[in-house]
Amino acid sequence: MRVLVIGLGSIARKHIAALRNIDPEAEILALRSSIGAPSCDGVRDIYDISAIKGTKIDFAIISTPTSEHLRSLVAARELDCPLFIEKPVYHTLECESVVRELMSSGVLTYVACNLRFLDSLRFIKNAVETRGVAVNEVNAYCGSYLPEWRKDVDFRKVYSSVPEMGGGVNIDLIHEIDYLYWIFGIPESVVKVLRNGSSLGIRAVDYANYTMDYGNFCASVVLNYYRRDYKRTLEIVW
Incomplete structure (x- = not known):
């Protein structure tokens, strides 16, 4: 299993722990916003989504701050993989057109209303x-x-x-x-x-x-x- 995590804060680290509990051999990549950001053991950092284009990603987790979700969605949709989105999707209706595109594309998505x-x-x-x-x-x-x-x-x-x-x-x-x-x-x-x-x-x-x-x-x-x-x-x- 290969998973991309966009945003590596406290919530993302909980997701990573859960993933490793499900599959200890899971390959986890993290899209980072800056080179100096603290890393996470066993997680491969990338700094541009183009670095993994063409790579099979089983699904992506969007766990950036809410105000960054729209940017994360735009980046993740290029991978054409299922998306797990931390709630809420966004803090304004500005994301509406991107959400419509995702829905019409048939990409599997889930918002984390657990x-x-x-x-x-x-x-x-x-x-x-x-x-x-x-x-x-x-x-x-x-x-x-x-x-x-x-x-x-x-x-x-x-x-x-x-x-x-x-x-x-x-x-x-x-x-x-x-x-x-x-x-x-x-x-x-x-x-x-x-x-x-x-x-x-x-x-x-x-x-x-x-x-x-x-x-x-x-x-x-x-x-x-x-x-x-x-x-x-x-x-x-x-």
Whole structure:
């Protein structure tokens, strides 16, 4: 197995560890943005996508900061290989034409919304689809403490804190919104409140509150970066 990783930060290194667990003999290449960037043991660095044109790549992982995803997608599509894209795809709709091209080309892609694989959520989706019981209310919540996400790193400087890099809970923490769309479909309307006035003192949105109207019921979604005791819940009132 030969895999290209675009972006070699903390998330990419987790993917690399998982790949080696699946296939210890996997050949892993990393497309780097600069020669002086820290390397990863056993990973071959390349600095231009043209260096591997014509080489069979089983799939590519895009794990750059969100604001770099579009550039990474443009580079990766030249390889005509399946793409695993860290969520979200991008932080603006500027990527729409590239996404359409990928979809029309038939290239296999997957955005890393991994909560869809949780047994609990798969159970809920099946129950919603098969029970025939009316849903009255849905409440989804995710709160965690951004300063503790990455040890020994100034949280104010990571992409999550910087709007221009795709930071903010409304973009960064999309799992709850994704699984509600997956389970219940597209709501009829959405009302939202986005704020960044917490004690964290960052410019990116650190609190988001959505009310999603499905006609027969409403789903509430609350996301934040400042909750010290991590909490992630889903409540459905039948």
